[in-house]
Amino acid sequence: MIELEKLYDRIIQRTNINLRELDFDVATQIQDLIPLSQLTKFYAFYGISPNHPIDFQFRHSSLSGSYFLGKCKVTNSLLYKSDIRGDELKKKGDSFQFKDFSIPIKRDESMSIENSMLIKTLVHNFSHDPETPEEFYIKDTISLHFANIHGAPSRGCFLEPFATVDLTTMNECVIGAYSYIQAGEINRLNIKPGTVWVRVPDNFNFLYQFPQDQLDEYVCFNKCETPKGILMDFVNDRKEDFQQVFDMVSKKQPISVPDNASLDPYAVTKAENHINEKVLVSQRAFLQNVWMGMGANAQENSIIINSRLERYNVTAHGAKIIEADLGEKVFVGFNSFLRGKPNEKSNSRLTVGKGSIVMPHTIIDIEDQLVIPEDTLVWGLIRNEKDLKQNSVSIQEFEKVETGLSMGNMVFEGNGANFVAAFRDRINHILEANGAFFDGKKNKGHAQKNQNMSFNTIQPYPKGDLEGLYPTIIIQP
Amino acid sequence: MNRNVKDLMVPISEYATINKGATLFEAVLALEKAQENYDQTKTQHRAVLIMDKNSKIVGKLGQLNVLRALESGNEPVKSVKDFDKYGFSRNFIAKLKEQSRLKGTTLKKMCLKPAAMKAEKFMETLSQSQYVEEDTSLEVAFYQLLAGSYLSLLVVKNEEAVGVLRLTDIFRAVVDAMKENKAKT
Numbered sequence: 001m002i003e004l005e006k007l008y009d010r011i012i013q014r015t016n017i018n019l020r021e022l023d024f025d026v027a028t029q030i031q032d033l034i035p036l037s038q039l040t041k042f043y044a045f046y047g048i049s050p051n052h053p054i055d056f057q058f059r060h061s062s063l064s065g066s067y068f069l070g071k072c073k074v075t076n077s078l079l080y081k082s083d084i085r086g087d088e089l090k091k092k093g094d095s096f097q098f099k100d101f102s103i104p105i106k107r108d109e110s111m112s113i114e115n116s117m118l119i120k121t122l123v124h125n126f127s128h129d130p131e132t133p134e135e136f137y138i139k140d141t142i143s144l145h146f147a148n149i150h151g152a153p154s155r156g157c158f159l160e161p162f163a164t165v166d167l168t169t170m171n172e173c174v175i176g177a178y179s180y181i182q183a184g185e186i187n188r189l190n191i192k193p194g195t196v197w198v199r200v201p202d203n204f205n206f207l208y209q210f211p212q213d214q215l216d217e218y219v220c221f222n223k224c225e226t227p228k229g230i231l232m233d234f235v236n237d238r239k240e241d242f243q244q245v246f247d248m249v250s251k252k253q254p255i256s257v258p259d260n261a262s263l264d265p266y267a268v269t270k271a272e273n274h275i276n277e278k279v280l281v282s283q284r285a286f287l288q289n290v291w292m293g294m295g296a297n298a299q300e301n302s303i304i305i306n307s308r309l310e311r312y313n314v315t316a317h318g319a320k321i322i323e324a325d326l327g328e329k330v331f332v333g334f335n336s337f338l339r340g341k342p343n344e345k346s347n348s349r350l351t352v353g354k355g356s357i358v359m360p361h362t363i364i365d366i367e368d369q370l371v372i373p374e375d376t377l378v379w380g381l382i383r384n385e386k387d388l389k390q391n392s393v394s395i396q397e398f399e400k401v402e403t404g405l406s407m408g409n410m411v412f413e414g415n416g417a418n419f420v421a422a423f424r425d426r427i428n429h430i431l432e433a434n435g436a437f438f439d440g441k442k443n444k445g446h447a448q449k450n451q452n453m454s455f456n457t458i459q460p461y462p463k464g465d466l467e468g469l470y471p472t473i474i475i476q477p
Numbered sequence: 478m479n480r481n482v483k484d485l486m487v488p489i490s491e492y493a494t495i496n497k498g499a500t501l502f503e504a505v506l507a508l509e510k511a512q513e514n515y516d517q518t519k520t521q522h523r524a525v526l527i528m529d530k531n532s533k534i535v536g537k538l539g540q541l542n543v544l545r546a547l548e549s550g551n552e553p554v555k556s557v558k559d560f561d562k563y564g565f566s567r568n569f570i571a572k573l574k575e576q577s578r579l580k581g582t583t584l585k586k587m588c589l590k591p592a593a594m595k596a597e598k599f600m601e602t603l604s605q606s607q608y609v610e611e612d613t614s615l616e617v618a619f620y621q622l623l624a625g626s627y628l629s630l631l632v633v634k635n636e637e638a639v640g641v642l643r644l645t646d647i648f649r650a651v652v653d654a655m656k657e658n659k660a661k662t
Contacts, residue, residue: 189562199564207563404569406576411560413569 001467004036004062007078014115014140018156018172022190026142026158031224033144034119039064039080040468042246043457046475051449052087053108056475062460062468065246066118067266067283071110078117083283083300085124086111087446088433090133098130109134116141118149121159122300122317125151129169129185145227146235146301147175148317148334160193161227162219162318164334164360177221178210178231180334180361193221196361196379200422204414208359208380211409215381218337218363230365231337234320238286238303241268260438262447265455267298276311280434280447293328295436297447314430316360324350327374331427333360340366352378357395357423377420379410395420482618483611485650486632486640493525497535497597501546504538504596524629526641527600534631534638536600546591546599608633609642619647 015026042065046056055071066079070086089109090096096103109126112135121143127136128151136153143149143159152165159165160177169185176193183199191197194210219229226232245268257263258277266283273287280297281287290304293311298304301318310328315321319332323340330352332338338358340350350366352358353374364370364382372378372388377398380391390408398405401416412419431437435445460470493511495504508525524539560570591599609618609630621630622644632640 183564192559197563201564205563205565207560207565404573406573411565411573413565 001036001040001469002465003060004039004078004466004468007060007062007076007469008036008117010076011078011115011117011140011142015142015156015158018140019158019174021172021188022174024158024174024190029158029160029223030142030144033224033226034080034117036468039078040460040462041065042081043459044068044079044470045455045457047450047453047455049449049453051444053091054475054477055108055110056473058458058470058473060472061470063458063470064460064468071108072113073110074113076115077113079113079121080117080119082118082121083123084111084113085122085300086136087450088124089126089136096130096133098128101130103130103133105133107134109136111135112137112139114139116143118143118147120145121147121149123149124300124317125167127151127153128167129153144221145232146318146335150317150334160221162231162335162361164318166334166360177227178215178219178335178361180359182360193219194361196359198359198419200414200418204412204416204419204422206359206379206410206412206419208410210363210381218365231320231335234303234337235301238268241270241286242284260435260440260448262435262450264450278436278438278447280436280445280450282446295431295434297431297434297436310354312431312436314427314434316430323348324352326352327354327356329354329427330356330358331423332358333362336360336362336364338362338364340370352376355395357420357427380408480615480650481611482609482613482615482630482632482642483634483640485615485646486611486642487522487646488640489526489638492641493522494528495525495596497527497529499527499596500592501538501543501594501596501599502592505543523643525596526631526638527597534603536597536602537629537631538596538600539628542599542601546594547587603631607631610634611639615647615650618642619651622647 012027039062044063044066046068048054052070056068057073059075061074061077063079065081068084070089072084072086090105092105092108094105096105116138127133132153138149138154140156141154145161147159148164151167153169156172157170159175162178163175164180165175166182168181168183171187173186174190175181176191178193179191179195181197183197194215196208198206217230219231221227245266253263254269255273257275260277261275261279263275263281264283267281267285269287271289274291276292276294278295279292282300284300285298286303288305291308293309295311296309296313298315299317302315303320305322307321307324309326312329313326314331316334318335320337323342324338336358338350341348348366348369350364351371353372355375356372357377359379362379366383375395376392377395378392382388382391399417399420404413433445435447437443438445438448458470458473460468493508495507504525512521524537526534527536527538529535606625607627607630609621609632611632611634629641629643631638632642
């Protein structure tokens with residue numbers, strides 16, 4: 001696997017050159033973290049459906065265990081168990097609105113991954129960069145376990161485990177573990193772990209910082225070591241279940257699914273699950289004893305156990321919900337971890353009232369029963385009633401904020417009503433895109449379009465200098 | 478008779494000094510002790526000198542430095558120094574600091590953390606223009622104090638600190654000079 005080793009070194013060098021201004025050495029962070037022998041073990045696969053234009057181009061890359069949908073090009077890159085999901089890319093003839101600009105889209109948008117290494121990373125949505133509306137690029141970038149690159153073109157960046165960059169163009173940045181960034185555009189920033197930052201310039205700015213010692217319990221990334229913490233353990237405990245699904249993928253649904261709902265064959269279902277109409281369960285999602293109300297969704301890498309989600313719930317990429325009851329239209333943001341712990345002595349379940357917004361990268365991990373009232377905005381680390389008081393506010397109250405607010409480790413500047421409106425719009429867009437509002441004819445979304453998809457597998461060179469690399473493969477209609 | 482710096486300076490032996498590594502609390506205790514021991518007819522000291530292990534003066538800790546130590550040792554939000562990079566406005570940051578500092582804070586609480594910190598963290602290091610030779614005339618020292626708006630100058634002899642010439646000492650000399658002029662007329 002000489003070529004694979006050369007490629008690995010080249011990607012590290014490319015990223016380091018970009019990060020030199022931050023005086024950051026990627027090599028010291030990931031040395032031996034990813035044994036290259038792992039990259040030869042798994043097949044890659046891509047989806048074909050009449051609803052998604054295809055143009056797959058793979059050149060001089062390793063794609064082990066990764067999934068591709070829509071138009072994407074991968075060049076000189078190492079992808080490991082990553083999802084490159086191009087089902088929300090802009091199409092020729094669309095118009096992309098950026099501030100006062102209506103930008104016409106002249107050709108189908110495609111994803112372009114070059115000189116990059118993505119480990120168990122989700123790439124989804126579309127480019128929000130007005131300068132490159134037809135190309136969602138990821139160049140000279142390394143991302144680690146369970147990072148999300150969501151509508152976020154990237155050049156010369158390093159994303160630590162469980163980091164999410166959302167709707168943001170990033171250049172030469174380091175994003176710390178379990179940080180969530182949605183800020184339009186960021187340049188040459190080194191974001192420390194556990195930072196949750198949502199900013200629209202001249203409108204609002206939300207910032208929360210996890211207490212480092214407490215975050216380490218859940219997500220901890222030390223140089224050159226596999227990520228540790230409760231979240232990582234939780235995911236690893238379900239590794240075998242996923243392995244079985246990937247070994248024996250079947251077109252036959254393991255449970256009853258309505259015609260207008262979708263359960264991906266690469267999702268895991270265990271025990272009794274109930275899927276209502278217009279539900280979307282994405283690949284690498286895990287359901288165990290779950291009731292999913294109409295239009296609810298469980299996105300990639302989400303894990304839901306012993307829980308009931310009423311209609312129009314959104315469980316965003318990587319979110320975990322355990323022993324919880326969620327009211328109607330509750331939004332649980334990226335990589336959030338919600339865990340009730342009922343036992344023989346007490347009913348320590350978590351209840352989240354309808355209309356509540358659980359901010360991306362929120363951890364609610366309780367020992368005693370906890371009820372979050374309806375229409376509450378929740379963030380940060382919550383382990384009891386006292387934490388809840390410091391890390392939540394009624395949405396109605398928050399909408400009254402005109403200049404700013406500070407609570408515990410959270411600071412907010414700007415207009416609260418605008419912030420809430422932006423989130424509500426986003427949640428509606430997600431539900432719409434996922435097909436929750438399909439009326440039998442109009443408003444088709446992923447739950448309807450992703451049905452009856454075909455999957456083809458591709459394999460790398462098994463031996464020799466090129467071991468682990470895939471031959472150049474071009475797949476077009 | 479023309480006087481020079483050594484005629485007015487406070488000898489270093491009478492001045493409050495601490496060793497590098499001492500805490501802010503030890504510094505203020507040293508200042509308090511020096512004030513108690515100092516001749517009650519003269520003006521009180523307002524600063525402590527900090528010496529390294531070779532007894533060389535490396536900095537000065539004045540009363541204002543101590544107050545600043547209390548301010549910086551009680552930052553309202555842990556990440557406050559990062560706020561600039563996250564795009565918060567200056568007004569908002571200032572307001573946030575203000576609110577946070579005043580919330581439930583007492584002078585006693587404010588002293589808790591900084592008192593245990595090392596004094597040199599808050600000291601003022603001396604620039605070349607804050608040194609003056611002991612045989613320099615008072616007139617030259619007068620202009621040197623004014624030019625840098627200093628509260629004192631460190632007096633040296635053969636590169637060794639021998640005393641401190643304070644603004645108040647020069648001021649006293651100015652008052653004496655005015656009185657003499659008046660007496661002659």
